[in-house]
């Protein structure tokens with residue numbers, strides 16, 4: 001049944017979808033039976049592999065996502081699409097055979113949008129008409145069925161419980177704890193979790209463009225057995241950390257897990273029990289989400305900040321002066337970090353040029369209109385952050401240049417529209433850890449700048 005279902009789907013669906021979009025003026029690369037556009041992507045990426053960039057050339061798109069650059073040039077001009085607010089918006093349709101990363105089997109049509117107004121309609125939709133794309137079970141086991149992956153009322157429940165953990169007063173405490181202990185014992189515990197997640201990530205992402213047979217994930221192959229072992233290890237480690245914390249009644253300790261446990265379990269006297277409380281399993285999932293969502297993103301931001309400060313030594317010197325002026329030579333305290341204005345500008349500019357998250361995916365919960373375009377339930381929308389961050393109409397002619405001064409008057413004044421920086425996305429599903437990440441990045445950079453100068 002599964003096979004006949006798959007074959008029927010493969011045979012008719014992409015063709016019909018492509019036709020439907022072409023009729024609406026949206027074009028894209030040709031669909032190839034069973035392979036979607038994956039082979040083209042693979043080939044173009046291999047060709048771009050040898051491309052070398054100058055360290056001051058921040059337009060890495062032809063090197064990293066050559067298929068987007070090529071398809072945008074090729075199809076977007078051909079398919080100008082006018083939408084109601086009198087502006088021209090751009091779409092590309094491409095079909096990806098994404099069985100290795102999402103649960104969906106078979107080719108999946110994707111509409112890539114390059115227009116900020118449409119992006120706002122998708123992300124800031126208060127009726128939550130667009131939800132996250134389905135995730136492959138392996139990825140779900142790695143990142144957890146937490147805040148970042150649940151939708152609808154489930155999402156609202158999780159977000160409400162988790163939000164207090166990221167309140168600014170709690171974060172200040174966390175920053176002081178990090179600062180005092182310089183990533184002490186909790187880091188050692190966490191390292192194991194990061195390691196297991198990293199191994200799972202490498203295994204999964206390595207097969208990103210592979211076509212997988214349905215049911216393959218359930219076969220006891222060598223790699224599947226290794227994957228299951230890692231998943232179990234991850235689950236057990238987190239469960240032990242939580243149980244241990246609960247048993248020692250240390251939930252009040254000022255770190256994220258402590259604050260989350262507090263928010264999930266404590267009730268004021270007389271307050272009636274409501275469904276906001278998360279179960280231990282849900283907290284385990286939320287921990288996986290935080291480890292995953294918070295680790296590599298922040299580490300990428302720090303890496304690229306170090307890179308940019310090496311390439312622009314004048315900015316490195318400016319930041320060092322600011323750090324020594326505001327924090328002296330000792331461990332920076334949270335209130336000192338909030339005074340590092342130029343540091344914030346550099347971090348935001350790094351986030352713009354080298355956004356740790358490249359794409360956000362959404363799909364409509366029912367047939368609906370986006371601008372003038374008719375979308376069907378399940379058509380995936382791709383929001384390519386680095387391409388939007390280089391939109392010259394919005395960021396100006398020098399969009400590809402490193403210029404922290406554009407953030408001199410704050411994030412909302414940095415471009416022609418207030419919500420142009422998408423590095424942390426936008427409400428309601430904006431990054432819940434953004435203040436934490438910025439605080440963490442400022443702390444680490446301040447401590448490095450106090451003691452070292454660096455070159456590329």
Ligand code: HEM
Nearest residue numbers: 147148293294297298301357360423424425429431433437
């Ligand atoms: C520089 C660091 C970070 C960047 C660039 C970043 C970026 C993002 C982006 C773009 C999203 C939206 C994704 C989407 O809607 O598809 C997101 C969501 C999220 N981030 Fe972050 N993030 C960072 C750090 C963190 C940290 C430190 C944590 C937690 C400790 C965290 C937890 C989350 C969670 C839970 C969500 C889902 C929120 C929701 O759907 O309500 N992130 N992040």
